[in-house]
Amino acid sequence: MNRIINYLIDVIRGVLFYFSQTKLRTALTLLGITVGVSSIIAIMTVLATFEKTTDQIVSDVRTNVFYITRENPIEVSFGDNNKWARNKPKITWNEYEQLKRSLKLIENMSAVVSEEPSDRTFSVGKKEFKSRIQSFWAADGDILSLYKYDIIDGRNIQEVDINNRSRVAIVGSDIKKELFPFKNPVGETIKIDNIPFEIIALTEEKGELAGQSMDSMVGIPISTYLKYFGGNWRRADLQLVLESESIENIDDATDEAIGVFRAIRKIPPGDPNNFYIATNDQLMDTFGEFTGYLKTFVGLITGISLLVAGIGIANIMLVSLNERIKEIGIRKALGARRSDIFLQFLIEAILISLLGGIIGIFIGLSFGNVVALFLEQSPVIPIDWVFYSLQICASMGIIFGLYPAIKASKLNPIDSMRFD
C-alpha cells in the first residue's frame, strides 16, 4: 500500500514537473476547463443566493398567511402562462365580501391591490420622490400586521377611512428620509399624482430585501384607491391576503377557503380552480421548480462546454504525445513498463482537468459571490456543486486521457527513441 502511494506521489511529482516545464501549453489546456467549471459554479452560487433570499422573504412574512390571486405571481412573472391567466376571472369585491362572511378559520383577511413598483409621482410641495416607489398598495383591513410593518408614529387605516374613501396615507421611512428630512411626516400632506393625501402614519424601517428597499412604500385605503386611481369597482383585480388562526391549521384554512371560493364561483366538482391559492410553501415550491429548470439548463450548457474542453484535453495530450515519443522510448529503454507510461499520461490528464476545475471553482465562487454581495447576502458556497465539478473534472481527465495514455503505453522503445 505504502509503495503504491509512494509510486503515485512520484508519478504526480513527475507530471507537475512536466507542467512547470511547459507552462504555456498547460495554461491553455486549463483554460477550457476553467471556463466551463467557473460558469457552472458562478451560476450555482447565484442560485444558492437567490434561494437564501427567498427563504428570508418567506420567513419574513408570517407563515400562517396565504394568498388568493387570479394567477400564480411567479409563473406570470416568468412569462409562460400569461395567456391562460388572462382567461381567469378577476377576483371581485363582491367575492371578497362573500368570502369574508363565510370563512370560519380565518382570523384576519385583507383585499389588496398593489403597484410594485409604482409609476405615479409622489410629491410634497414642489419636491418629488426621485426614484420609483417600490410598493404602492391599497388595502382593506389590517394589512400592516399581515406584512409585519410596525407603526412608529400615527394610526392605522380604519373602518371609517374605508367607508369614507378618505384621502389618508401610510408612508415608509424612505419617504420620510427624502421628503421630510427634518420633520415628522405624520399630519403633513403628500400628493400622489397631484391628489393630496394626509399622512396618518410612519412605519418603522425594515431595511432591504433582495436588493430592494422595503421602506420605499406608500399605502392607502382600498376604497380610496379604486375611487381615484382604479376606475370601476367591478374591474378591480383584487389579491386576497388571509391569515389562519395558527400555523397548525393553515392547511384546514386553505381547504376551507378553496371550498368556499369554488362554491361562490359555482365551479362544478372535478373542474380545476379558476383562481390561484398560494401558501408560502407553494411559493417556495414554484421557485424551487424554476431554479430546478434553470439548473438543468445550466447543467446542459456546461456539459457541452466541458465536452468541448475535454476534446481539447485529448487533443493536446495527443499533440504532446507526438512531441514526447522520444521521451517515452527512452523511458521504456530504461525500464518503464507499459503501466508506468499509461499512468503517467492518465494522471497528467486527470491532474490538468482537476487543476482547471479547482481554478474554475475559485473564479466561479468569486463571481457568484459578487452577485451575492449586491443582493446584500453573506457569501455562499454551493458545496454540492463544488464536489460535482471535481468529480466531473476527474472523470473527464480519465475519459479523455485514456486514449492518449493507451497509445503512449503501446509504443515500442527502439522506434520511439529514433523518432524525431
Next chain:
Amino acid sequence: MTKSRREIIGIKSVSKIYNLGDTIVKALDNVSLSINENDYISIMGPSGSGKSTLMNIIGCLDVPTKGTYKFNNEKISDMNDNQLANIRNEKIGFVFQTFNLLPKLNSIQNVEVPLVYSSLGRAERSLKAKKALKIVGLEDRMSHKPNELSGGQRQRVAIARALVNEPSIILADEPTGNLDSKSGTEILNFFDSLHKAGNTLIIVTHEDSVAKRAKRRIEIFDGKITLDE
C-alpha cells in the same frame, strides 16, 4: 584457463532485415553469438556494419527478424512486456551511442530515471544517482540540463545512468567517443574494475586501445561476424 562460465546471452542465426520498399537492408545477417557471465567483449567494425543493431537486440530494445535470442536461457520472444521492462531496468545498463538523455531533466534527474522504475525511495534514489555521477566525475554538474553540458559531459551522464542501477551487464555503444584521453581512461579503468567485480561488459568501439582492454574481440562487417577471439 578460467573456469567454465554460465551462458547469459545466446544468439542463434539472428538476422535483422529492414525492408525499405525498393531496397532490403540486412543490418544483421545470420549472426550467432554466445556470451558468458563476466565476459569482457569489444565489438569493432566500420560504420553501418550493424554494431548498434546487435547491441539493441542484446539489450532487449529491438527484436530480430529471424533467429532466436535467449537471455539467461529464456527466449525473449516468449517474454511479456513487463518481463522485458524488468530486464532492461535491472539486468542491463545501456550507454546509447546518441546518449538519449531527457532534455527537460537535469543530470541527477536523468540518472535517477532507471531508479524511478525500480521502486526505490526518493532519498535512496538521489543518493545512488549522486554516487554514479561522482564515478564519472560530474559531481559539480548535478543540476545542469543536457543543453548546458558539453558533449563529453553528456556522455558521462549517460554512462552514470547506465551504471546507477548496478546492472550485471553493461552494454556501451562507443562510450568514450566524445571523451578526451584522460577522462576516457578513467571511465575505462572503472569498466575494468566492474569486470573484476564479476560484471559482463560489451563495448562497441573504434579505438584499438579500448579493444585491447577487453578479453574478447568481435569484428563485424556487413552484418556478419568476421572475427571472434
